[in-house]
Amino acid sequence: MAANLDFDVGYVARLARINLSEGEAKAFQKQLSDVLKYVEKLRQADVSHVEAAAHALPIFNVFREDKSQEWFTAEQALSNAPRKTNGLFIVPKVVE
């Protein structure tokens, strides 16, 4: 397991698309470094012969028939949108 000395909360918060205040960044840097230090204990486990488990069930691919079904109307899908117009979500301008 990699050492976490290079954990930079500002960089990771940008990856996660969360702005942080200075106070939050400082507190999280310390708290999450503590957590990362704690999880270092996983290094002691012998996992050389173990396959990774994504979940605990022996279920893998689940297929269904490719058939259309009744679902949300556009109106329902837009009913909680903070900004919308003419059946569309409104976002800030993306291309100039």
Add this chain to the structure above:
Amino acid sequence: MDGKFPAKEAEKANVDLPLGGVPVAIKDIINVMGQPCTCGSKILRGYRSTYDATVIQKLRAAGAIPFGKTNLDELAMGSSTENSAMKLTRNPWDLSRVPGGSSGGSAAAVAANAAFGALGSDTGGSIRQPAALSGVVGFKPTYGRVSRFGLVAFASSLDQIGPLTKTVRDAALIMNAIAGHDAQDSTSLNEPVPDYAATLGTDLRGVRLGLPREYMIEGIDPQLKAAISAAVKQLNSLGAEIIDVSLPHTDYAVAVYYILATAEASANLARFDGVRYGYRAENPRDMLDLYGRTREEGFGQEVKRRIILGTYVLSSGYYDAYYLSAQKVRELIRQDFVNAFEKVDALISPTSPVPAFKLGERTADPLQMYLADIFTIAANLAGICGISMPCGFAEMDGQRLPIGLQLLGKPLDEARILQIAHAYEQSTDWHKARPPVDETAKKT
């Protein structure tokens, strides 16, 4: 919420159905059509569900009335319900203490007799731990036994919906209604559902119960230890054989959990971006500004912390070291249970190492709060079922605080866990004790 609406529904109730006319409170992270679903977060303030979760459809089909949404830690992240952006929920046994979490509102509502029963969700103990701290029954089904469709996702490989009730029989009745396959949830198990209530009442002769030696850790409250020992003796006197077992990888469970749960959460919570629903920051300059400020202003501290941790463990260069290695240790933990269940039918432990703690007592140190989940987390990692039920009281500052006994069972062995729990419950009076708030209500 609108009080008239359920009253109207109650008039139409078909009392011939198994849960005919029975009001069931719903953790506010499960979608009920037309009602708010805040998840205890500012980011979903004002949101109204456009559909019923599968469990809600199934409750309605059994005659129950989904009634009221209950408070929780924001997006189910927490062990005290203090992370809610909505309201403060107190423990009905001692109003200066937490009800546990994250399904603290559901536990408190049932304990205070404000609901027949409630639904909660359990990702690392979020049904069982608040049930223990609030003195009610909390049941976490096997992963895949109950559909997650319509449950707002926290950690999809761990989340499971289950009931919180006053008695084991009530939990069995709600399980009868909500268990079963659902094509809308690809991890839903296509296995027959037994009648959980019909098989209650058998005695414990021939039942083998395991005491995991790794769960006898330091730091367990002595009053709690004594209550668990007494419960073990009681189960033994009812005919169960008590066997020492080992779950050798227990010490890794909290570390594995906080890597996998946060990783999954960081992906699941990417949907909260201020575009399709929920809170949106004012006057964004561009898309990145919209995302960054919406999530800064909309999420609380614990959710931000976990998204950032999850993003880190999945990020380039760290994925193998953290995420992949945690998945491998998860498999070792699952194997521990498979091995233990070759020798025993169920495992016994405390649900939480301590009874309800004071409001504000643990909010400063997230790691300490995480370590409080030590007995409940492994069941989610292994995908097995478990229950917490009242088994006594601790005296603290002159108040009686409930203690929870946890039973863990094999995958899909819900019926047996409920049988054992029922036999114990019926041989004691713990489930009949009512908190002071309930008695006050009766007198006035």
